Amino acid sequence: MNIEEYRLYCLSKKGVTESIPFSKLPNVLVFKVKGKMFTATDINTFDSFSIKCEPETIEELRLQYDALEEPPYFSKKHWSRVVVDGSISDKILYEWLDISYRLVVAKLTKKERLELEHL
Template sequence: MNIEVYRQYCLSKNGVTESIPFSKLPDVLVFKVKGKMFTATDINTFASFSIKCNPDTIEELRAEYPAMEEPSYFSKKHWSRVVMDGSIPDELLFSWLDTSYNLVVANLPKSMRLQLENENTSI
């Protein structure tokens, strides 16, 4: 996976926006659904990206995949940093991005989840 594939995949999800919101980190590209972040990466290096993970399985994933590490800036209980070293197949990376997106959507207020569903059916 390269940064353009990553970017297009994230933007293909319902209700997603991209931005560079951190003035002190001008190279960090963030993807949000309804204003809530589900992944971020450095646009210059794409050496890794951060994703939200299920806290019940996060330690198992880190044990199984050395390229999945504790994040530098996010909660270690809910987020992981995925190092783009080529050791993880794209299909699994896409699945992890799906999980991150779905975890964020599941925590949105019901009204926002309904908006997303309505946006999806009107396409």
Template structure:
């Protein structure tokens, strides 16, 4: 996966926007659904990206995939850093992005979910 494939996949999801919201981190590109972040990456290096994960399965996945690591800046219980080193297929990376997106959508208010459905 390269950054353009990652970007296009994220933007193909309903209600997703991209931004660089952190003034002190001008290289961090964030993707949000209905204003809530579900993934982020460094646009200069694209060495990794962060995703939300299911807390009950996160440790098992990290044990199975060396590329799935504890994040530097996010909650280790809910987020993982995915190292883009070619050891994980794009298919699985897309699945992980889907899980991250769906976890965020599930936490939206009923009103926000209804607005998302209308898009």
């Protein structure tokens, strides 16, 4: 996966927007659904990206995949940093982006979820 594939995949999801919202981190590209972040990456390096994870399986996944690390800026209980080093197949990376997106959508209000369904 390269940064353009990552970007296009994220933008292909319903209701997703992209922005660079952190003035002190001008290289961090963030993808949100209905204003809630589900992934972010450094656009200059694309050496990793952050995803939301299920708390019940996050530790097991980190043991299974060396490239899945605790994130430097987010809650380690809910987020992971995925190192883009080729050790994890694109198929799995896309699945993890799907899970991150679904976890965020699940926390949206009923009204927001209904709005997404009608996009």
